[in-house]
Amino acid sequence: MTENALTVAIIPARGGSKGVPGKNLRRVGGMPLIERAVRSCTAADGVDLVVVSTDDAEITRIAEAAGARVVARPAELSGDTATSESALLHTLDVLAADGLDVGTVVFVQATSPFIPREGIAEAVAHIAADRFDSVFSAFETYGFLWRRDADQHAAAINHDSTHRPRRQDREPHYLETGAFYAFTADGFRTAGHRFFGRIGIVEVPEASAIEIDDEHQLAVAGALAALGASADAPIPASVLVTDFDGVHTDDTATVDTDGRESVRVSREDGMGVSLLRRAGIPMLILSTELNPVVARRAEKLQLPVLHGIDNKAAALTRWASENDVALADIAYVGNDVNDLGAFGVVGWPIAVADAHPAVKAAARIVLTRRGGEGAVREVIERMLASR
Structure with missing residues (x-):
């Protein structure tokens, strides 16, 4: 990573979605999901450039209006089977072709409506200080996790089902939210995946774990956004x-x-x-x-x-x-x-x-x-x- 390398937040946002049609354009708290993601990134300390990778004209319009650069996503990387990693690599190639030196990537998912800008800033700081090679957002949980075995019987995962210790006596675990990840660009190119090297955790509020995959989750997010709106925040409309x-x-x-x-x-x-x-x-x-x-x-x-x-x-x-x-x-x-x-x-x-x-x-x-x-x-x- 060179001294003047940029920290770039990349938001892959396809136009198509089966679960929630036009998902990235749906509104939470009166704002399209893609705009919420862009604004969280632009407000985060340490982020030099926000880029949206999309195949959709309306997403392009909203993203640019919110202050993001848009990279046109090719059709072969826009289908249901296309991975986020493929969109990230394509975006990095486009930026490199334009002469931009990217040192740190922040991968942000617009389908997470509550992306804390402070969490993004912390992730960027970890990478810049060389504490970790890749980090992800998660929240602390002391929950008892279970799975179903081959016979459909319940089997304990992270605990002994015969022993029920108090919360303060249990080891915490961390649930990945999917809201954002950060990593070195060179390391990501080599690994081809978001997790590599020394992996760190950025703790975020549990609300950050909400991800829009169906209409019910969209309704829940809308209700939470309304509750969370400040009762006295200024309204900068003209x-x-x-x-x-x-x-x-x-x-x-x-x-x-x-x-x-x-x-x-x-x-x-x-x-x-x-x-x-x-x-x-x-x-x-x-x-x-x-x-x-x-x-x-x-x-x-x-x-x-x-x-x-x-x-x-x-x-x-x-x-x-x-x-x-x-x-x-x-x-x-x-x-x-x-x-x-x-x-x-x-x-x-x-x-x-x-x-x-x-x-x-x-x-x-x-x-x-x-x-x-x-x-x-x-x-x-x-x-x-x-x-």
């Missing part, structure tokens, strides 16, 4: 778009004998909108309902409104294009399943505290306040805090 019912209101309406509706809104939200306007941050109300009350509230707040919208994703995409706004810079606040389309196209899908469970699972941020009870004010204050 545009705010909101639904109306269930966001500006508590999703109820009063109807008089003439059929006229009235809704309950929060004065806090009105002040928040005023602060946002003074900061020069654009805002739009996007509503399915074609109702005069929506227009009147938008007029009161001095906000543009699009209402009577059935396809929110299409309408929002058109509006963003017409106003020269990047979808990745938009925060969209919703509460119900008709907001999921818009969630799928923006960079910051946000759910109010009392949103439908499917909306919370798809959100990047779940607010602490309910619709009509200061939710809009909360997201505005967090956007302003990012500035």
Whole structure:
């Protein structure tokens, strides 16, 4: 390894998947898996370059937007039987042909949605200090492991079934998470495999062991991401778009004998909108309902409104294009399943505290306040805090 050799994180990400179609593009915490992986790598200390190896145009677009370089993965290395090692070797060959000297490789799997950047940094530091030749992420477990023998009887693996020592008296074991591996590039080329030489372990939280192989695991990951979102983290979006019912209101309406509706809104939200306007941050109300009350509230707040919208994703995409706004810079606040389309196209899908469970699972941020009870004010204050 030369003194100026690069540390490169490589993320193999095929477009095809049998278990979960389009798996690497599915969202956890409001962000595509491939983007989550790229951002974890770019945020990790010691990583000089992040490269995504893919055969898919949409993965390419998202990866590049997140800051990764993309290497086109040949068809012969993109099938179900292709190994990750083959994609890594191909990527190294491409980088070498471009004159890049790679000393350390961090192999990252996008199907692990909770990749700790601190763990990647620790792995890189181990290789740089020549403590190990290859390392992998794992979490400590004291679990009793079993297998089935040829007769389908249970047989103990890591313990004596006749002796049940206390946890503190048992030897810990380490379960490989699959989230990331790191190794010297030269050693990997020689071995052709991710494990070789002096092998080390980087301990990571157990959540890092979640790997998306089916829809159930995707749902679990979404729920965990929503729970783990910081309740006060800034939201660095540059545009705010909101639904109306269930966001500006508590999703109820009063109807008089003439059929006229009235809704309950929060004065806090009105002040928040005023602060946002003074900061020069654009805002739009996007509503399915074609109702005069929506227009009147938008007029009161001095906000543009699009209402009577059935396809929110299409309408929002058109509006963003017409106003020269990047979808990745938009925060969209919703509460119900008709907001999921818009969630799928923006960079910051946000759910109010009392949103439908499917909306919370798809959100990047779940607010602490309910619709009509200061939710809009909360997201505005967090956007302003990012500035």
